[in-house]
Amino acid sequence: MTEQAPETTKKTNIIVMMVDDLGYSDLGCYGGEINTPNIDALGYDGLRFTQMYNGARCCPSRAALLTGLHPHQAGIGQLSADLGVRSYQGYLREDCVTIAEVMKTAGYRTGISGKWHVSGSWDNRNRDSWVIGDKKHPMPKQRGFDRSFSLLNAADSFWNPKSLILEDVLIDVESGDFHMTDAIGDHAVNQIEESVEMNMPFFQYVAFNAPHWPLHAWEDDIAKYEGKYMAGYDAIRTSRHEQQKGLGVVDDKWDISPRDTDAPDWDDVQNKEYEDIRMATYCAMIEQVDRTVGRIVDSLKKAGEFDNTVIMFLSDNGGCAELFQEDSDWPDPSMWETHPTLDGEKIRTGNIPELRPGPDTTFQSVELPWANVSDAPFRLFKRWIHEGGISTPFIVHWPDGIENKSDILNNPMHIIDIAATCYEIAGAQYPKEHHDTEIQPLEGESFLPALKGKELKRETPITIEHEGNRGIRIGDWKLVAEWDKPWEMYNISDDRTEQNDLIDGEKDRAKSFEKQYYEWAERAEVLPWPVDPNVIAKRLTGDHAHITQHRAPLSGVMK
Template identity: 50%
Template sequence: MTRRPNVILILADDMGFADLGCTGSEIQTPNIDGLARDGALLTSMYNCARCCPTRASLLTGLYPHDAGVGHMGANLGTPAYQGFLRNDGATIAEHLRDAGYRTLMSGKWHVAGDFDARDYDSWRPGEVEHPTPRQRGFDRFYGIMDGATHFFSPHYMMEDDSRVQVVPDDFYFTDAITDKAIGMIEDSVEDEKPFFLYLAHTAPHWPLHAHPEDIARYDGVYSKGWDATRTARHETMNAKGLFHTQWDISARDKDVHPWQAETHQDWEASKMATYAAMVDRMDQSIGTLIAALKRLDQFDDTLILFLSDNGGCAEFMAEDGWAQFYPDVTQDGRKITMGNVPDLRPGNAQTFQSYDKPWANVSNAPFRLFKHYVHEGGISTPLVAHWPKGFGARGPAQAACHVVDILPTILEATGASYLKELGGHEIQPMQGESLLDLFRDHAWDREQPIFFEHEGNAAIRQGQFKLVRLHDHDWELYDIEADRTELNNIIKGDEARARDMIRQYEDWAAKSGVMDWNIALPKLLKAWGMETHEG
């Protein structure tokens, strides 16, 4: 019998398009870069603009609303917005376990409703609205159920079906989930079972936490500021020939002031240095994983996929903002200073900061906007694919793809069938298209448009054209092959195309249960018990 390949799906959290060495960054990512060099690098891969909608779509091969996570974890009262995975979709793990695979997960789940990190007694993982990975096809699980955690002192960790305590002295989340994943792989190899590993990082999502030696590697690197760094990344991208055309870089975001006007330059540079250290450490951990695969003689027949769940995150960490939802004391009793406090250097366990909009603008170079939005800066991620026995080095590919394509790609690679029914529930047809031919440098053209909606921000990509709008703004139309940085709105010169794309978007939105954001927002605020909405 022909040996079936293993599959490792690695997801970064809040990492922008330009944060890897292979996409123009000064951050040291030699292991991911090596996978891209020896495999495939897709430069027009799209996610769903936000953490858990992307994760739901990635896992099920369905658009987020069809998977049950049209917004985030709050249940807004409809199947499209229930906040956790629906039963009429099946996860990659459910498909592959049915095909005889050992299914493993280490890291961030975040497709199981809302959790309050300040009130552990209210947590009910395993209940209907809070399904665990073990209830959705994974044989093993180690990690967090919710959306973010303290990297040195996580507030709530689980292993399989139970909560586990960690010792903060030598714990770092990125290292820990990799070490645990390697142990799971070793068990699978010993049992002679092909495995699927979903390694879901929280790096480089806030809070900014990193090892001191990793931060030191970037000391002084960002003293030149965000304008110079963003320009340098764009020039490197052009030199690498990543795109069809050397597009103009989008302007610095309108809410970001010039670096010369910044009054806390040392602190701002230290934030980006810490962020870079988090990406660097994630790459180091991937190197550790690769070394383990080689030691176990599994590397050549393992399909490795790497991507990010959304663009760089522009969220400001205010003490009374997102920070209020997380503990302000470490597990060993040390006080955490919550929020972006100027001149308090980030990185250690007693800080809780974000890198904010100016540096997110760098992460998303050369594109516009950020996480939350469906302009290119919010939804663009590199996809790195590597499988020595499946395909060779092919260089960058520019065809438009989406996270719904990951599941059909994995099914084709493994020979597994798409389930039509699971647990008495009829499963929706998958909505993506396999990318294997694209990885193999064969002719590949996408058959269907790609759709996006998050918080009223909406888009459709059809061929070389993209129709997009901000919530409560007019539609814009761009020729993405000529202008992927979305600087030249051509809607007035191509109104017939725009009308047809609007019709297609509205048909999709109605079918998928997309809710008007002006109706959804009050429901969300009520569910969160908030009078204002951040982000």
């Protein structure tokens, strides 16, 4: 028998907040030193989950969150480019439904403010020829959202984004005071207030694109952190790990993973001031998100809706290790250099030490060593299925509904479970058909019992694949591999930082897990990586072509 949401005179409102490229240790309530009082307050007065897994990359996680299906089943098994098969078409499939489409059937008003990124590829160099809202580029209002303020692209300028839509119409920024994080807050608050005025329960999706690159933040915020990271990578990682153990969000018996092999010793870093200012800008972006969360909370309190609103907060993947090539001789101008600033100034793309990050004339990233800090105490980053790539802080706050507030729960869960939980809270029925199309069965499992203080044990394995990186978690055990390397096996209860590979002594268990993984992969329409070398080579001339991954090139096959 499923757990039912409490009976109230009005249905429970639901807000899902997702941030972009935030690591497991970045928030204060998960061990970080960044100033996040508003998010921390939700965590300390709600529930903090320590073993929520995302989809390892931006748009696969978004597709999984929005549909309750695995990314491939939703059409986005890799990124937003169309690789010629439906599980890798780069936009939402017609045989899935979004949370917004289902929640509307239960009487909810639906709104999105923030990053969409589930509607194909958008190259700013070709902006004049974009087709908004056709079959391969579905917009939020076509997929169930009543109100829409969204960013189409994987990444864009925070000061002057060129892939911005309002009510599914492409718009331009006209004010020098614009910043995307602030604008996301403005529109989220407006959408919530409209729902309250209409006396309708609401589902609100707040999809921050921060702290994803580019490093764009207000100078006053950057200045708060400048100089605080001169202690270096290892010192900050160690400090966070100690704080995490004290908070109880990691187990004392888990040793911190060694500094990543691609991260230099701090003593060998030539330009420490540049490393410091990059991390300071990243922190400033997170603090700005926190302020925006505070504004949304204040609007709920003012409307008297705070206690009757479920707020969920998570990240789409682990910290981002991507590096911008500096002043490279690309055959085409960068998609982010094509359009100048509002003042007509040229934008320089690249991690160029003589350029201070933050303003609209720059386009930089935080890079691998600091991503290794963000993901402490775990291994690897965004794109990988090791814990650093898929572990997210996950906070649920619901004064009227959570039984044991201020608790830390260690239940293994997956991002696809969020949709199922929303439906159970709202009393919404997941359909078998939508718009005369047969819909795939829901993959996620509701974690509402955990919110009500009941025992929660996921019935099916947690299985994740991205670009050949792959893993399956069953109980305390995890089988995982990088795309071009053999399987590894870890007991997560004893060794969540994945330091002691037990596969040689667990051959039978590993064989059983591998069999279940491939059965899932076939059912979820996962294909060997790369899907098609010719298509992948074509993709590399466009979206993200100029970003260097520190490890696996886009070649090889899934072992």
